[in-house]
Amino acid sequence: MTPGTSPRPCGTPSSFRADVGKHIRDRAARLKARAQGFGRHVPWLMRAVAALHLAGLGLIMTTAWAGPGAAGSGPVAGLPGLHLAFLMATGAAAALLIMVAGHDRDMAASRQLAAGAGSAAGLTELMAQMSHELRTPLNAVIGFSEVMLHELHGPLGHARYQEYAHHISESGGRLLKTSEDALAVTEALSALIADRMHNRRERLVAAPLVREAWRAAGGASAPSRLVVTTCTTCDIVCERRATSQALEHLLREALAKAPAEGRIEVRGTRRGGRRSLEIRVADAQAAAGTEGPGSLCLILARLLLETQGAGLACKSEDDGVWSATIEFSARS
Structure with a gap:
């Protein structure tokens, strides 16, 4: 072997593999571009093939109308067989194009579902990270304020400091609860997006759903306070x-x-195809952080209901009765 020459004139194995990989990727990109171009022209090709099919059908009907003699002799002899072959070919082409168009629609729907699921998962992950970043300093604020409130390392010195420590602890707890509620509603909205993308609306009996929500709301220790009326039907x-x-x-x-030991009534109503649930509290009292229509719980509930087409109306009556009515859309 002469100096300066190589037994591998195409280069080293690594460079050869890189060239082959580049060639394969370029080839795949060209094939994908051609497939996309063909997909864009499928509607026009379907129209053209359908027109040719109808033209052939009209021609063979005209030939048959001329009579057996015209079809079996002279210049049109053998044309019916050719017409039938033409109709079969154009019909097969139309069927193939319809299958291609349906496959393209299915692929587009699958890509849309994947994109929606990915965005919902990303939103949940973002809110989980934000909630973690909020909880970490809030836990320190609440913990140290509790230490100061109970004077574990000695007296604070002034009565006002005791009051300040109490306010700091209470405000930190509220902010922590708010961040947890924001994370919960984000998870619910992500689940709602996923359910809607997969069409997961279902028909449910209201009573078990209400009792499940009651346990999640912290009412499991006092089940007698919940009164469920006509929700089983x-x-x-x-x-x-x-x-x-x-x-x-x-x-x-x-x-x-609700007052201490006060009852909460949930009543279901059927009106034709429409359904509604009403939550009532007698002798309602204003609670900290729940005044007015802008309270956090009501905002979150309204958002979750209106996103799926239901409505929420809340009112406080002069006799102290507070109620929230959910109007569900007509049954489908």
Whole structure:
């Protein structure tokens, strides 16, 4: 072997593999571009093939109308057989194009589902990270304020400091609860997006859904305070997880407004194809952080319900009765 020459004139194995990989990727990209171009022209090709098919059908009908003699002799002899072959070819081409168009639609729908699921998962992950970043300093604020409040390392010196430590602890707890609620509603909205993308609306009996939300709202220790009326015969069409979250927030609001040992009534109503649930609290009282229509629990419940087509109306009457009514869309 002469100096300066190589037994591998094509280069080293690594460079050869890189060239082959580049060639394969370029070839795949060209094939993909051609497939996409063909997909864009499928509707026009379908129209053209359908027109040719109809033209051939019209020609063979005209030939048959001329009579057997015209079809079996002279210049048109043998044309019916050719016409039939032409019709079969154009029909097969039309069927193939319809299959290609249907496959393209299915692939587009699959890509849309994957994109929606990915965005929902990304939103949940973002909110989980934000909630973690909030909880870490809040836990320190609440913990040290509790230490100061109980004077574990000695007296604070002034009565006002005791009051300040109490306010710091209470405010930190509220902010921590707010961050947890934001994370919960984000997870519910992500689940709602996923359910909607996969069409997961289902018909459910209201009573088990209400009791499940009651336990999640913290009412498991006092089951006698919940009175469920006519909900066992009230079936609703909804997204399960979003509706359960909305009921949980509304029952938290009702628990905050109800007096000690006061009862909370949930009543189901059927009117033709429409269904409604009403949550009532007698002798309602204003609770800290729940005043007015802008309270967090009501905002979250309204968002979760209206996103799936339901409505929420809340009112406080002069006799002290507070109620929240959910109107579900007509049954489908």
